[in-house]
Amino acid sequence: MFKYTSPYELTENYKTALQSKYCVLDNFSLARFDSNFELLEKHLSNIVKSKYEPCDRIVVDHFDTDYYLNGFPYGLGLHNLFTVFRKLDIPLYVMLLVTNHYGIAREVNCLAPDPCDRPTIIETLISNLHYAGVYNDHNVDADMISIPGLCMLGQGRVHRHAIFRFIESELMTHIAVSTNPS
Amino acid sequence: MTYIVTSPFTRQNELWANGSIECRPVTEKYCHPIISGTKGELSTLNHADFYKYIGLDIVTETVYNYPYPYISEKTLRPIACKRLFVVVAAPGVLSLLHSKGFETFSDVLDESYDTIQDPHERFWQLQKTIKEFVLQPVETIIDIVKLKTPALEHNFEVLKKLQDIELQNLNDSY
DSSP: OOOOOOTTSBOHHHHHHHHHHSEEEEEEEGGGTTTOHHHHHHHHHTTOOSSOOTTEEEEEEEOSOOOOOTTOSSOHHHHHHHHHHHHTTOOGGGEEEEESOTTTHHHHHHHOOOTTSOOEEEEOOOBTTTOOSOOOOOOOOGGGOOEEEEEEOOSOOHHHHHHHHHHHHHTTTTEEEEOOOO | OOOOOOOGGGOGGGOOOOTTSOOOOOOSOOBOTTOOSOTGGGSSSSOOGGGGGEEEEEEEOSOSSOSSOOOOHHHHHHHHTTOEEEEESSTTHHHHHHHTTOOOOTTTSOOGGGGOOSHHHHHHHHHHHHHHHHTSOHHHHHHHHHHTHHHHHHHHHHHHTHHHHHHHHHHHHO
16 A cells, blocks of 8 residues: 655654654654644644653654744744644643754744753654665766756745856856756 | 744745845746756656766755755755765755765865855855856866765765664664
8 A cells, every 4th residue: 555755754764763762652744734733733632641651752753944034033833833732731741853953952942941841852864855765876977077067946945046146147058057937 | 822824925034135146036947958857866866867967066955044054855965976066055054964974075165155154145155166166177177076086985875874873873862
């Protein structure tokens, strides 16, 4: 049977390793809910307990980017995530935030000021997005080089527009470029 | 307790460019003839064959003006394809890669951009770094890539073992 794996989820090996260390009540990708936190609230309401064990954890895979307002001390997605836990009266220590946002403790500490009730944070690059598992090995083949640079621009964002305009104005014959304006 | 609605308008951090940087939206679809393949072939999983024709990958990460050194599969792609790279991203990305065991190329590329917090200053430095590299004769770039081949091979090996390394860290630290 086909099993969908989100790029923003931990690899199966990493999930298994976490399950050997904690009693994992649930594991979800925050990216699934980042535009609908009512849906996350509904999802987690199915696993709410009256009492939690010290090893209980709800694993949150946090590998997509967050939304930031100027002057706001934390990402809006993270704020909403904590709001769900509070609404459902789930202690914050039950949250295990696995993230590629190295240094996110400063946001978490703002959202969870009580040091006795804070999520565990694990910083890692091992999601399906980052880690392919199998890599095709090829020679470096330096003698094949014929173009100095390559720049493949994905979804339109300010820094990509700026890089394209820079290349367009000065370096189009030195860099192979692709754009994706959709 | 209410949720804050998120939308592209709440990505204020991405509205960093001022009038001194030309960032008119790119509306035209363009693809250099050497670039081919499906999206899956361009992932870290599959080596994109056309990488052998280029010396330097200018990676534009998912985010640029961001509070963390955010690394996605885009930064790992040139590592999988054994090529030098510059990362147009938040500061600290190269430093984070070093902490994971990867080598970068400060002896042949000016990588000072990685430590510059100001997004405009960082962008100017990135332009300078890119320009200096790609304006060299192709023969020189070939020599540089040959010189850095041990580092490129090393990085590929680190990438292959990355999950094992991270799982070991998990067992040691938590």
